[in-house]
Structure formats: C-alpha cells, structure tokens
Amino acid sequence: MNSVKTYTLFTDHDVYLFKEGRHYKLYGKFGAHSVEKDGVKGVYFSVWAPHAKKVSVIGDFNNWNHKDHILFPRWDESGIWEGFIEDLPWGTLYKYAIETARGEILEKSDPYALSWEQNIQAASLVSTTWYEWNDKAWMENRGEKNSLEAPISVYELHLGSWVREGDHPNQFLNYRDIAKKLIPYIKEMEFTHVEFMPVMEYPYDPSWGYQITGFYAATSRFGSPQDLMFLIDELHQNNIGVILDWVPSHFPGDANGLHRFDGSYLYEHEDPRKGFHPDWKSHIFNYGRNEVKSFLISNAMFWLDRYHADGLRVDAVTSMLHLDYSRNEGEWEPNIYGGNVNLEAKAFLQEFNTAVYKEFGNSIMTIAEESSDFPMLTKPVHDGGVGFGMKWMMGWMHDTLDYFKEDFVNRKFHHHKLTFASMYMYNENYMMPLSHDEVVHGKASLIYKMKGDEWQKFANLRTLYVYMYTHPGAKLLFMGDEFGQTSEWNFTRSLDWHLLKYSVHKGLQDLVKKLNHLYRSESALYENQFDKHGFEWIEADDLENSVYVYLRKGKRRDDVLMIVLNLAPKVLDYKIKIPNGTHWDVIFNSDDDEYSGSGVESEILEEKYEDGTVHQKFMTLKVPPLAGVILRQQKDKKYKLHRIKHKR
Template identity: 85%
Template sequence: LIPYIKETGFTHVEFMPLMEYPYDPSWGYQITGFYAATSRFGSPQDLMFLIDELHRNEIGVILDWVPSHFPGDANGLHRFDGSHLYEHEDPRKGFHPDWKSYIFNYGRNEVKSFLISNAVFWLERYHADGLRVDAVTSMLHLDYSRNEGEWEPNIYGGNVNLEAKTFLQEFNTAVYKEFGDNIITIAEESSDFPKLTKPVHDGGVGFGMKWMMGWMHDTLAYFKEDPIDRKFFHHKLTFASMYMYNENYMMPLSHDEVVHGKASLIYKMKGDEWQKFANLRALYVYMFTHPGAKLLFMGDEFGQTSEWNFKKSLDWHLLDYPVHKGLQTLVKDLNHLYRKETAFYENQFSPEGFEWVEADDTDNSVYIYLRKGKKKDNVLMIILNLTPRVLDYKIGVDAGSHWEIIFSSDDEKYAGSGVEPDIFREDQEEYKGHKKSISIKLPPLAGVVLRKKHMNVEKVKTINIKDKKESMSIKRSGNNKF
C-alpha cells in the first residue's frame, strides 16, 4: 500500500470503518465495538504499526467514524442494560427505517461523553489525522427518510435535531481543542444545512470540511450524457461555482458511487472504449483543478471495470492494458502537478482563488476558468473541451500576459489520441472584455492546463557614454522575444 500511495502521489488514505462490526456486508458501518479495532485484519498493534508506517512516509490517515447509528445485535449497545440506554425509546427518533438500526440519544450527557471520548480515543491512541463522520444528514434531520406522521418536530416546530446539532458542536469543539490543526473532521452531509464548516462560536457546527455531494451528483449526471446532448446540461458543471465557497468542501468520488448496480466510474462514462476513458480523464482534470479537496475511491485511478466487492481484491490485472495504465499515469501526474502548482490550493476555500473565463459556451461544451495563488502572477488556466471534436478556440486574456501549456489529458502517454494543444496565435485586440486574446487548438474530450509565464525582470544600471548621464534600462529574460 505505502509504495503505491507514494508513487501515485496521494497525500492521505481514508479507511472505511475499522471499528469492530458483526456483519461483513455492512462494510463496517454497523459498529458494535466502538473502542475495538476489528480483528478481521489483525490486532490493534497491527493497525498502530500500519498507521505509524504511513506517517513515516508522510501519508496522512483519516478514519471513517459512525456516531449516527448502531445495529441491534445482542452483544452491542442496543438495550444495553435491558432499557433504551444509548438509543431513544421513541422509534420516531430512535430507529433508522433505511438501515434497520438504532439512533443514539444525543440529549443524554452520558451518550455524548461516550461518543466524544471515542473520537478522542482514535485520534489519541491510534494517531489518526482526521475523522470522516458518516451520515451527518440523518443525524441533523428529524424527518430524514421519514414520511409525514413518522417523525416528531423539535420544540420550535422544525425538522432539525437540536440535540444532534449540539452534540456535533461539542464533538468538534472537543477534538479541535485537544489536537488543534493536527487533525481534521469531515462531514458526509448532502443537504444545505447552514454553517456546517463554520466555527462553533459563530453559530456553526465546527467541521473542518464537508463532502460536496451536489458537485458529485451533477458531475456524474453530466458525464453520462452523450456529447451531442451536453449543451442541454451545460450548467450542471457550472452550478457548483454558485455555492462552492459557502463551506469548506471536499469533492468525493467514494465507494457509494461504485456499488449496488450503479456501475464503476468508467462504465458511467458515455461512448465507446476510447470515449469512456477520454471522458474519465477529462472528469479527473475537472475534479483536480476545481476548488476543494479531492477524494477518490481505490480502483478509480486505473479504471476498475467491475463494481467494488469487499470479498475480493481490485482487478490489478487491468494495468496490463494501455488504456488502464494510461489512466493511472494521468492520475499520478495530476497528483504531482497539484502538489507542484500552489495556485491549485493556496486559495482553496477563498473566492480569490477562482475566476470564470468562459462559463456559457453551451454549443461547444467548452469551459474555461482560472485558479489563482497568493502571488499576483501565480495563475493557471484550465480549459475543458467536452466534445469529441478538435477545436480551434479563441480566449480573452489580460494585456501583456503570456501562457504556456503544461498539461493535456489527451497525451499519448495517457492513452489519449495524441492531439497536441497549441497556442497558435496571440492578438493584441480586445476580446470578450479582455485586452488581448490567444487562439489554441483543443484536443477532443480533454482537459488542458496552461500556466501564466513569469517574466524575469531585472533593473540594470547603464552609463550613456555620449553625454555622460546616467540612465536606466530594463533587461528582460524569458522565453518570449522582445
């Protein structure tokens, strides 16, 4: 695992629940032993060793944590002392109709203490770097997956579980007070619940990040469409920019998207084999260059063709085929490009880090946006051509700016068609509100990344021999001709 993660360039691994659970097909999300590492994979010391080795190799560790529900097994928490000790007695509050499991009574101080102590336990004893909290939407909404009459409003007549909100605020306050910036908490939350990642002292819930579920659903829906019809769904890819700074977002392509008949990511893509892989490569460029942290489920980086099955290994033999090896190489290069180019992450959660250049070209299914670092000239331009046509495309840019192409998902080493993007013209004339324009050849079904060139300018003092007066001249160095 560790050499593979280092080679592919990922910064963290997130483990699905490793706490003890009785039912294999629950994948660990029905926990009975909240303080026990599951014996399926070894001893507690084995898990500690694994985490230590990941840390020695500068790889962070995030653990899935499930304070939202627990199963009714006799050896678990359900009716622990013969009464509803951990769960609500009222099934409208204490029973999950979807998962046939039981909901903690967050109004009891003893239950809150049990759960917050458990969070601290995994961060302190096992040195985890973060907790991803499962099913937060179900915790915060009294009417989650319930019909009218099947839930009881709160004291104000609303659907917010006030006790659960208070518990999550106390949980976040406790772990950040104990561990500071050394850890992060992440909420799996699919609604528009306000201020989820805002500080508790400002009325927020206090999470470090939130899964960007809307982005995930819109993106996958878009890439399932035939390119000829994508003009009708164009703004599924622009809509996220309307809310992407409301919270600190993580963009997830998780295990939930490749199970239960939903198909693997590669088979969600439209077209023949070449188009499927080209689409997925372009999707990854869009994902990696979009504001927000990134989460990719294992196997997605090389185009696993079958749905995930917890009973067996991934289909590593697929890497014998050029299209799968090429996709893996693309993800590796995107990871390393992301680490190298600070404009991708310096203003990750700030509006100063993003700007649309072209958001409305529905006819060509072209998207163009800038990512900006903290320094004025630290700027990247991302261009997505989401049709199978090669395009000659004109783009408005700032006066005096010059650009170089640093990445294309259509490169032959990624099993692309090998159409090389090329800036074949620069015009000093206004175009779409910009003082200058460039024209670029865009590969089909591809993402291209450009970097604003840095002009090395240095002042050189010179002597005018003729009149003996000192003057100043400017010496420019770089790839451009002056």
C-alpha cells in the same frame, strides 16, 4: 463467594464530567485495564449500567458463570459498576452478564473493549493499546499537511478488498502486510492521505464496517490493535496522512452490543421516531443524554489520541441532523420550534468539533458526509456554525456525474451542471468525493458511467479527473477509480489489478498520478482552494462547443493556471480571452499518448490583441477532443517577491 475486589479508577470529578456529558477521555476509565492492587496484578473492569440489578464479569476464566465475579455498584448513583479480578492474562475473553430490572440475564460485550472476537456473538478481549510509535516527526509537523491551505488528495479504501490473498471470504491480509503493499503505491501515486472505511469492530461483512459493535476496538479481521498502529505509523513515516471513517450516527441491534444494554434504552433514543433508522434497521444514539455524549466524544478522542489518526470523516451526518430523514409524514416529530432539525444532534456535533479541535488544534481535520444544504456546517461554533473542518461536496458530485452520462449532442442542454457549483463553492470548506457509494448497488463503475465508445469513455473520465483536480476544494477518490475498475466494487474480493496490463487503464492511472503531482506542486491549485480569490471564470457559457475555461490563482499575483475543458468529441482551435500583458505555456494535456489519449498536441497557435488595439488580448489554443488542458502563466519578474494579501 465473590472473587471480585473493590477498586476504582474514577475520581468524583470523573463521575461529575461523565454525567455532565463533558468527560472526553473515558477510555482511560471504563473497560478492562491491567492494574496492580496490593502488590497483585490483575484487571480492573468498569461498565455503565444504571438500570441493572446486578452485573458480573463472565469469561473463559470462569466458564462463563455469572455468579462468581460480581462487580460493585458505585455509591454515587452514577450507574457505574466496577471491580478488580486477580491474575487475568492478556487475551482473556470476557463479557458482562447484566441482570435487568425484569430479571433477564443479558450477556453484553464491553462497549469500551480494545479488542473483540471475530464472530456474531463476539466476546471482548483483555487487551492494550500500548505501542512504541516512531512518527514523532510527522506528529510535530502534521498541521502543515492537514492545513486547509495544503493539498489534500485522499485515497479512500476498504482494507478487506483493496488487495487479498485469495477469494475465501475470510482470507484477509494483516494490517502489517497491507502496509508493505499500500505505502509504496500511495507514494508512487502521490496521494497525500488515505481514508480507511471503518476499522472499528463490526460483525457483518456486508455492512462494510458501518454497523459497528466495538467502537473502541480495531477490527481483528486484519490483526491486533498494534498491527493497525504499525500501519498508521508506517504511513506517517512516509508522509502520508490517515483519515478514519467514524460512525456516531447509529449502531446495530446485535444481542451482545449496545442495544438495550442494561434492559433499558440506554444508548439509543427510546422513541422509535428518533431512535430507529428505517433504512439501515439500526438504532440511533440518544444525543440528548449526557453519558452518551461522553461515550461518543471520548470515542472520537480515542482514535485521534491512541491511534494517531489525522482526521475523522463523520458518516451519515444528514441522517443525524434531520428528524424527518427517510421518514414519511407522521413518522417523525418536529422539534420545539416546529422544524425538522434534530437540535440535540446538532448540539452534539458542535460539542464534538469544539472538543477535538481544542485538544488537537488544526493538526487534525473533521469532515462531514452531508448531502443536504444544512447551513454553516464548516463555520466556527462560536459563530453559530457546526464546526467541521470540511464537508463532502455531494451536489458537485451528482451534477458532475449526471453531466458526463449525457450524450454529446445533449450536453449543451446540461452545460451549467458543471458551472453551478461555482455559485456555492465557497459557502463551506468542501471536499469533492468520488467515493465508494458511487460504484455499488447497480450504479456502475465510474468508467461505465461515462458516455461513448471505449476510447470516449476513458477520454471522458480523464477529463472529469482534470476538472476535479483543478476545481477548488480537497479531493477524494475511491480505490480502483484511479485505473478504471470496470466492475462495481465488490467487498468480497480484490480489485482487478490485472487491468493495468491494458494501456487504457495504465494510461488512466498515470494521468491520476500526474494530476496528484500537479496538485501538490502547483500552489495555485491549493493555496486558495477555500478562498474566493482562488477561482475566476473566463468562459462559462459556451454551450454550443461544450467548452469551459477558468483560472486558478495562488497568493502570488502571477501564480495563475488556466484550465480549458473540451467536452465535445472534436478538435477545436479555440479563441480565449486572456489578461493583457500575460503569456502562457501548456503544462498538461489529458489527450497525450502517455495517458492513452489520441495524441493531439495542444499548442498555442496565436496570441494577439483584437483588431490591433491594446484593449483586449486573445489566445487561440488547439484543444484535443474530450480533453482537459492546463496552462501556466509565465512568471512576471517584476512581481517575483510580491504576494497578494487577502482579508479572511
């Protein structure tokens, strides 16, 4: 006897939107929902399995018997199976037993489940995302903090290895315990945002969360959905934004997951040239299938809506957009125009960005991890762009790290690796990433990428950070890089916090703290960070001295900073051309004793007009070795209230 009763949360319009690929809040329909029918409380289940012969709910409540609780197929040929089961408590374990067209019985976890078990063949749990939020003030005003004209300094972290209680593989801190340690640290360091590597449920720890099975479930490694909400809530109450890593590019082939969900290639593309990723041995979503688009865009909405995320960093966008990504000739099929662009993936990303920005406006951000020169990623969809808010500046990252690896005597031959970004830095809205990808797989930690002896390595890294924080664009720094973690990142253990007892590491941490403070307090560093009016080269071609001089400009005419980088291991008395009528003060020197530098004081030695004329003024500045110096132009009282208006 079937113990399932008929029930539905779907209207005809819901089904229509789902099939059209335009239902963006499916998490209120699919999955397991606590409801009441005829005065009796229970759980409504619904799942999409259009090629199934039969679907039943199995779990600890029926000894995993697939004959007892059979769902009903909807009459509208939508492929949706649904039904109501009485008296199931929170925490009930369940799966769907799906009988395929060939007679196989597949046991699948719920694609829309809010919680999963923590094991390889994990079942879903009847759960809830109910939570009483206390971040109203943040949510009402977060548009100002997430604006492209605001300082955005992101601390990227992996929740399983930022801090741990011990070395046991599963000895993680709870989300709530992380909140107690993380929030004071972020406030002290003055980062504006944190970015969590994927918090969605994943079975395999070495994937770092990028092989997701439970797209709607907060990983239970660190606690319940409410525990994660508490962490985000507390961050918001302390004026810290939260960006989540989101992975719509692929999923693993676990037996309980999305792969061959109803015996057919339902979520993934059937053609392996489009549907299987050769690098990650995972399956690629079918972006041309409307129901899959509804699933993915609803998932993005879910994390922004239910978890109050302030942004989504979209993983592996390059692999999504290119049909030939990591494929040899003959292993991919061109699009209808003969090109290598995955037109369906591009259209999906445009729809995703359009949908989330329509729903949340500019109070949130979407950020593409994209390493090619794919055009117009951060341009509006209505202008032919893809619609992202920002894009990772991977070219800047590679050129910068390559330069700092060079011997000092060779740097003059690579001088323009640090100037090349200025040729394209306003083509997109860029975020400069020094991410987890740069400190794993034998690439060495950031400090050991630097050239020279120990003192020179730390001096180089301090100056690299000055360059990063004074370059146009948002900033992202991976955990441990702020204090010079010496070993590569290891996801199985905590960062080496004990290094902070050594002055060079503590000095580096203090420097990052100071740079965050300057970035947040000096409007010249952020107001025009995506506008060509915000940057000007003073000296870009001094190859022999390995010196760079540039200006950063705010919206006020006299809101100007000058940055001087000396990337040679010698002290310089350096002559710099300055605008007539201006005077300058040194406000920061990366070589100061407090940062464990050599203590060479940077000072203005002389200001004068060349040859006694009034046509060009010069300043001679003492610049320490391997150092970055920041100067502020003295304010002109005449222009105190005058602000430059730029056409946008």
